[in-house]
Amino acid sequence: MIGFSAHGCAQTASVPGTEAGDGGARRDAGSLGADTGEDADTASGPEESGATDGSGEGDSALGGEEGGSTDGSGGVDSTDREEGGSMDGSGDAGVCNLVIGNSTTQQWFDGGFLLYPGIDATRWELFWVAHHYIDLWANPDDSAWSTPLDMGHACSIDATTPDRVIFVVTYAPPYPTEATYQTDLTSVVNDIQAKYPSARRIELMTLIRAPGNSSTACSSEPNNEQSIPQQEDQAIAMVAAEPAFAATVLVDPPLYVPSCSDFIANAPQYTDAGAMAVAQVYGTYYAAHP
Numbered sequence: 001m002i003g004f005s006a007h008g009c010a011q012t013a014s015v016p017g018t019e020a021g022d023g024g025a026r027r028d029a030g031s032l033g034a035d036t037g038e039d040a041d042t043a044s045g046p047e048e049s050g051a052t053d054g055s056g057e058g059d060s061a062l063g064g065e066e067g068g069s070t071d072g073s074g075g076v077d078s079t080d081r082e083e084g085g086s087m088d089g090s091g092d093a094g095v096c097n098l099v100i101g102n103s104t105t106q107q108w109f110d111g112g113f114l115l116y117p118g119i120d121a122t123r124w125e126l127f128w129v130a131h132h133y134i135d136l137w138a139n140p141d142d143s144a145w146s147t148p149l150d151m152g153h154a155c156s157i158d159a160t161t162p163d164r165v166i167f168v169v170t171y172a173p174p175y176p177t178e179a180t181y182q183t184d185l186t187s188v189v190n191d192i193q194a195k196y197p198s199a200r201r202i203e204l205m206t207l208i209r210a211p212g213n214s215s216t217a218c219s220s221e222p223n224n225e226q227s228i229p230q231q232e233d234q235a236i237a238m239v240a241a242e243p244a245f246a247a248t249v250l251v252d253p254p255l256y257v258p259s260c261s262d263f264i265a266n267a268p269q270y271t272d273a274g275a276m277a278v279a280q281v282y283g284t285y286y287a288a289h290p
Contacts, residue, residue, distance in 0.1 A: 166203045
C-alpha cells in the first residue's frame with residue numbers, strides 16, 4: 001500500500017522495500033505493487049490523492065468524446081509516436097529521461113517499470129505532483145517545478161540536465177477548449193525548454209486509457225477520468241506541430257489498460273495488480289523507444 005506525504009505542494013510516496021527520504025533509495029525488486037485502492041489517495045473516488053470535493057481528478061480526461069486512434073485493445077496503439085518535427089535521427093537512448101507527472105504516473109513508475117527488461121533504471125527519474133494541471137504548470141514560477149525527485153531516485157548521469165523530458169498532460173473536469181489546452185501546453189513546453197535546455201527531446205503524453213478510449217468502457221459513473229477527450233489529443237498534436245518546436249517536441253501514442261479491472265472502480269488510479277500491469281505497458285513501449 002502506498003503512503004503519501006506532503007512536501008510543500010508536492011506529494012511523494014513510499015513503496016514497500018524502500019525508505020523514502022534516504023536520499024538514494026532504490027526499489028526492492030520484490031516489491032512492485034502500488035496500492036491505491038485503500039489509501040487516502042484514491043479511496044474517495046476519482047479524485048487524486050484523496051480529494052473529496054467531488055471535482056474529479058484531471059489526470060485522465062473523459063466525457064463522451066473520444067480522442068486519438070484507438071484499436072480497443074490493451075497496451076500500445078498500433079500507431080507509433082507522432083512527431084511535430086523529426087527526431088534527431090540518432091536513435092540513441094536518453095542518458096537521463098525525466099518524467100513529470102501525477103500520482104498515477106508514480107503508480108506505474110514505482111510499480112515495476114524500472115525493473116522491466118530493456119529499461120535501464122539508472123537512466124530514469126520522476127517527479128510528480130497531485131492535483132496539479134497544465135494551467136498551473138504553464139506558470140514558470142509555479143512551485144511544482146521545484147518538486148524533489150520521487151523517492152530520491154535520480155539518473156546516475158546528468159540527473160539535473162536530462163536530455164529527454166516526458167511530460168504527462170492532465171486537466172481537471174470540466175475540460176477546457178482545444179484553444180485553452182493549446183495555450184497552456186505551449187507555455188509548458190516553453191517552461192521545459194527554459195528549465196532544461198539540455199533536453200533534446202520533449203515528449204507529450206496523456207494518461208493511459210480505458211479500452212477503446214470509451215468513457216463508459218470500465219465505468220458508468222460520470223467524471224471517471226478513464227478516457228481522453230478529443231480536444232486534448234488535438235491540442236497536443238497542434239503544439240507538437242508548431243514550427244518553433246520542430247525536431248524537439250514529440251507526441252507519444254495512446255496507451256490502454258490491459259483490463260478494466262486494472263482501474264480502481266470509477267477512478268483513474270490503479271489497483272495493486274493494475275499498477276503492475278500498467279507498468280508493463282509503459283515498459284514495453286519505452287523499452288522499444290529508449
